[in-house]
Amino acid sequence: MSSVPIAMPTEGEPTTFAKLLHLMFLSTFWGMQIWVTFISGLIMNSNLTRHTLGLIQSRLFPYYFQLGSACAFFNLTIFAIHHPSELLNEEETFQIIIFFICVTVAGLNAQWFGKITSDIMADMHLIEKSCGLGQDIGLSTNREAYDQLKESNPKYKTFSHQLTLYHNASSLCNLCCIICNGISLYYMAVNLSTL
Template sequence: MSSVPIAMAAEGEATTLAKLLHLIFLSTFWGMQIWVTFISDFIMGSNLTRHTFGFIQSKLFPSYFHIGSGCAFFNLIIFAMHHPSELLNEEETFQIIILFICVTVAALNAQWFGQITSEIMCDMHLIEKSCGLGQDIGLSINREAYNQLKESNSKYKEFSKQLALYHTASSLCNLCCIICNGISLYCMATNLSTL
């Protein structure tokens, strides 16, 4: 039996429950990021039609971004509650900043970049479908047909530019969150007894 009950911890010291929740939120976000970014996207992108892949992404990504944003928010709150500002050392201050950046970037992606990317992609798919495109498997196949569509349809060309811009911004936000969570995991691993 543990000598320190969950509810009784020194002032500023995280309880076992707080440590557990912090680990759950961080590992959930990290696991989702690794799976969605490095595994499922590549598998789906090389095995599904362009429109099926896009449809799945448009349904999957809002949940991914919102759950990640929530996990980042709760990580920051739990860490901040158990690390009062007047007691922070340099490493803890750095970790608070990293957690705050992660929350901000994840929220931007959930509320803006990811949502606009999905909307633009859906608009593009409607145009592609009307031209008999979108059923090719793999994203790089039949690139010439999509380039011709860009040249012949100014609306599609504009959507394509917007998609490139917002998709890049969304991807950079996602990468920033991966880096922030990686740093948080490193900090946590080096301070497992205190978290």
């Protein structure tokens, strides 16, 4: 029985294990993003009461943001280990910048925007409960009542503006990570043999 020589990785060349880890972290983050953003988020928004949706998001999103941030960090780390800065070509430099952007915005979402959004939403829900609101499905079904609450309660109006600001910032970070991971998946598909 003849033995097939196993090629050892040269310096900078990723091992199969490194490729597997990189693929696992990237696909985990991408899959979570697609599921949370485009599937479960839309289904829950159209089928759950406002307060139930807020409660689920306040419990789910910290894990989603933290796990996504960790996946982005490990992707950057694995890629950087196997692509020393002095040997980077243009394409690899672009890819490492994409990973760095993803780590940064995922970290912002995990440590700041996501947390503040959940805190503001919880404060708003307390005010809404005291006014008998929050059991409607989605905001559009009872928009007038929420608009009246904004006009009659300055604190609620301030929370509403803050929620819009931080929710939009969090959504923008999430979208940026989706784009970065989409680019990274394309890069990985083009360079399957290396990383």
